[in-house]
Amino acid sequence: MRWRVFQTLKGLRARRAVPLVLVALAAWAVGARFAAEALVVSEELERADALVVLAGSSAYVERTARAAELYREGRAPVVVLTNDGQLSGWSNESQSNPTFVERARRELIRGGVPNEHIEVLSRRVASTHDEAVLLREYADGYSLHSLLVVTSGYHSRRALWTFRRAFEGSDVEVGVSKVEPGLQTPTPGTWWLSPRGWQSVAGEYVKMVYYRVSY
DSSP states (O other): OHHHHHHHHHHHHHHHHHHHHHHHHHHHHHHHHHHHHHTOOOBOOSSOSEEEEOOOGGGHHHHHHHHHHHHHTTSOSOEEEEEOOOBOSOBTTTTBOOBHHHHHHHHHHHTTOOGGGEEEEEEEOSSHHHHHHHHHHHHHHTTOOEEEEEEEGGGHHHHHHHHHHHTTTSSOEEEEEEEOTTSSSOOTTTGGGSHHHIIIIIHHHHHHHHHHHHO
8 A cells, every 4th residue: 555655646746847847948948049149149340351261170161151152242352261270071172181271262262252362371270369369460461450250150259259359459340240050050949959069059158258267
């Protein structure tokens, strides 16, 4: 008898727990989506002296596609690529393992950007901060007055903050054009279902904290 009572009580507790679990999951999904969307910002410039495609290894496809679109719209006369020096996989086209920046150049050309309007900054960068510092030097050297940074959506808030921080005290206007999540990165509603999403969203918050403390 006692065993049956115990089993009955256990079943009741389990049934009562189900709605709580469902509510918790719904709250998590809403909060996760909000956290992802909060990383995505856009500060477009109608016209810039140069478009800057930030290095991002495998994210080069979505970033170069957006940059090529902006170039075709006449938003800037040149596209600048930063170089993280990372090698990509095997390319049957070139019969080699090209760097991601080489692949990015090819994607820009396929997208309608003339090769002579693409400039690759040869000095290797290891972070968004490195890119911002390098672009400040580049802008000073060529007397540029505006840059439109092109990057992935979840990277856009930190990229904008980092570049504006690096360009403080200059007369260079910096904007950011983001790639909407969902191409090479998970959507805001599903990022927590994949390792790539955790790297893109949760990892980005860790980097933002580090950047605020370090720079």
